[in-house]
Amino acid sequence: MEQASSADDFLIERIVSGDQDAWRLLIDRYAGRLLAFARARTSSLADAEDLVQEALVGFLQSVGNFDTSRSLETYLFTILRYKLYDLLRQKKVKVITEPPDAEGWWDHISPDTSETPSGLAxxxxxxxxxxxxxxxxxxxxxxxxxxxxxxxxxxxxxxxxxxxxxxxxxxxxxxxxxxxxxxxxxxxxxxxxxxxxxxxxxxxxxxxxxxxxxxxxxxxxxxxxxxxxxxxxxxxxxxxxxxxxxxxxxxxxxxxxxxxxxxxxxxxxxxEDDRTPVDTERMFASSAGFLSKPH
Ligand SMILES: [Zn+2]
Structure with a gap:
């Protein structure tokens, strides 16, 4: 079973505090699977990479509110899928085929953990x-x-x-x-x-x-x-x-x-067969500016 691990909790704690090494580690660990998800849905590698990039930035912008009782991987995929539909609406990416999970599958997973108004908290x-x-x-x-x-x-x-x-x-x-x-x-x-x-x-x-x-x-x-x-x-x-x-x-x-x-x-x-190695360095370079300043 996939379970939220304490290793992930620790990683997130360090990312929230602005730790670049922790951010690089998260990209190394998750960028490949995110790119594979994006690749299966967009018509070019460039589009897929842009999408993952956007999702990583979106993650950094909301990570302070991330509820660590939830699965980090699910959260990342949910943001990625959200960005995909965002870019689709703006016609910035083209999808190859309508993904099988397009309809409803993700609706039950909340797309972000943005702060709840205090009355609802x-x-x-x-x-x-x-x-x-x-x-x-x-x-x-x-x-x-x-x-x-x-x-x-x-x-x-x-x-x-x-x-x-x-x-x-x-x-x-x-x-x-x-x-x-x-x-x-x-x-x-x-x-x-x-x-x-x-x-x-x-x-x-x-x-x-x-x-x-x-x-x-x-x-x-x-x-x-x-x-x-x-x-x-x-x-x-x-x-x-x-x-x-x-x-x-x-x-x-x-x-x-x-x-x-x-x-x-x-x-x-x-x-396994060394197709499209993920350019994690570029992803790091274009997202690290969104980390909070270490304090
Ligand atoms: Zn599964």
């Missing part, structure tokens, strides 16, 4: 706590399904919440009947409610009928609950990943078509 804090609880019980559910080798169930749940798919599409994608899909979903939601009742917590108002799907989707996507580690993707590329993980990886990449894991895989592939 308390509410935001309460929501974050509730989302923390929701994240815990979702992880519990995912773990339980894996421990039981219930990969089919997990696939249905992942397509529902992470993929945002409807029952009819899921039945089609997994070659199942719709009733079976609905049954698996029903049981999963019951289980989530059971886990929730074991938690010592106030009612989750983000889990009321109307918002449950949206909230679960947001948490699942933001925290990347079923995303693949770079090392897993590496093993997959080398063909040494064992079952059932190999099939599960293939499912996440091909059927769910997770835009972030697909970009990571493309980045690893280009590292």
């Amino acid at each position: 308390l509410q935001a804090e309460a929501n974050r706590q509730q989302e923390g609880v929701l994240e815990d019980i979702l992880r519990q559910l995912i773990r339980e399904l894996r421990d039981r080798d219930a990969f089919n169930d997990l696939q249905v749940i992942e397509l529902t919440f992470f993929g945002g798919r409807r029952n009819i599409d899921i039945a089609d994608l997994l070659d199942m009947d719709q009733k079976a899909v609905a049954g698996i979903k029903y049981r999963a939601i019951q289980k989530l409610q059971k886990f929730l009742s074991q938690h010592d917590t106030d009612d989750l108002n983000c889990m009321d009928e109307a918002n449950a799907d949206v909230t679960v989707s947001r948490v699942w996507r933001e925290q990347r609950l079923t995303c693949l580690k770079r090392s897993t993707l590496g093993s997959y590329l080398l063909g040494v990943l064992e079952e059932p993980w190999r099939s599960y990886t293939e499912f996440h990449l091909d059927v769910v078509a997770c835009p972030m894991c697909v970009a990571n895989l493309a980045d690893l592939e280009s590292e």
